[in-house]
Amino acid sequence: MTWWQRPFPDANTLLLHGRQPALVDSGFVGHAEETAAWARAHAGAVDLVVNTHWHSDHVGANALLQAGGAGIAAGAPEAEAVSRRDPGCCAAEYLDQPVAPYTVDLPLDDGQMLRLGDADWEVVRSPGHTPGHLALWQPQERILVVGDALSDYDVGWVNLTLDGPGTAATALASLQRMADLAPRVILPSHGPVPGEPAAAFAAALRRAERLVDDPAGAVWYGARRIFAFALMIRDGIPADAIEPYLHARAWLTDAARLLDLTPEALAHELVTNMLRSGAVLLRDGRLHAAADHTPVAAEPLRVPTRGPGRARGRAERRTEGIRSQSGRPQKDPCRPTSAK
Ligand SMILES: [Fe+2]
The missing domain is CATH 1.10.225 (NK-Lysin)
Incomplete structure (x- = not known):
């Protein structure tokens, strides 16, 4: 596997090589071309993109890679919301973060086994940071991809305003479930790989308990x-x-x-x-x-990415952009559009 630790606004990106090359998370829309080029350079083609969750820094190259033929897999609740064109998709309008529209080809449930690269990974539902958040567990190598459930030695932020007052407790329970797997390696979506997985979970659990106690x-x-x-x-x-x-x-x-x-x-x-x-x-x-971050060109924030490829027509029929030329959100990424 190749792991790319990226500064904000991109989530770290993981490429799993093998007969079924897969990408876990696809960065921010403003860097979609860069993400796709990186995946091509390392794996040739990507069969599947798996999203740990649907925040904009994790799904930004979905549309471009899907237009090039990749399938998109996401946790069942988020996949269903994307499929029914729920206005809350990706929390894009709520958070005022652009997302190029995509569709989900493969909804993922807890416990489901997934062939990524040449290995089997288990889907571990881990709601908290978002309700549909998932982690990926490779039991032979004891590697756990934790998404935003844990960053470095901290719990991921929780959205009490959108997801309700019990969200911090949900995140705490998910962290505990992941800690119980006793992974040898943790791959987080932001920051470096924690040197001591057990200590990272212990610190994140303490922090999550504080969020529960202090809404x-x-x-x-x-x-x-x-x-x-x-x-x-x-x-x-x-x-x-x-x-x-x-x-x-x-x-x-x-x-x-x-x-x-x-x-x-x-x-x-x-x-x-x-x-x-x-x-x-x-x-x-x-x-x-002040946090370390990579500049984003203004244009990709205004115009959704539309890559060439055989899936283009399908993608364009099913979805449309969320931003007009003025840069204001116009359509959510999941609403249907009239056929072109
Ligand atoms: Fe996130």
């Missing part, structure tokens, strides 16, 4: 992560546009309600706190995320 803290944690990602994919946001941007976001309005604040007060406090902590920086009149 307000969990809401703040999620808000910081969503906002930092918004800054990364836009090469920062002009300082004078920050508050109008935040006030218009569904996730911020919902978080404010849970925190018993007005959206204006939450937006102000979020920016102030993140500036103070150094998580965001003011540079040349724009607010930037």
Whole structure:
């Protein structure tokens, strides 16, 4: 296998070589060409893309690879939502993150065995970070692909505003289930491979317990992560546009309600706190995320990726873009469109 540790806004990408070359997660839409070229260079062709979950940094090259003939596999709840064109697909509109439209060919259930490359992997449902999140377990080699359930030595952020008050407890239970597998190697979607898997799970479990005990803290944690990602994919946001941007976001309005604040007060406090902590920086009149990240060209944020290939017609008939030329979300990635 080849593992590609990538800075934000891309999730780490895993390529499983063999008779059925497979890619686990496909990065951010702004880097779809780069992801596809990397997979081609290392494996020739990709038969299957497996998504640990449907966040934009994990599914960005799905459409391009699908247009080139790859199948897309995803956890059953997310696969079903994509199939029925659920407006909440990928939480793309909610989080204001672009996703080029794709379809799911293979819904995955807990316990299902999947041939990836030349090995069999077991699907381990691990809801929490998203309701449809899954991990992949290779029992002979004791390798566990954990997606965003665990990053480095921390639990992945949970979205209490979208997924409900029990979400942190759900994430905690999923972490415990994965820890019980006692993997030899953990492959997370962000950050490096943890040197000590058992210690990584112990630290992440403690952190998840704190999120269960402190729902307000969990809401703040999620808000910081969503906002930092918004800054990364836009090469920062002009300082004078920050508050109008935040006030218009569904996730911020919902978080404010849970925190018993007005959206204006939450937006102000979020920016102030993140500036103070150094998580965001003011540079040349724009607010930037401080975390290491790769620039994204503006154009892919506005125009959904549409690659050439034999699946193109099918993809174009079934789905359409979520952004107009103005850059505003217009259609969710899963709604049906009239046949062309
Ligand atoms: Fe995620």
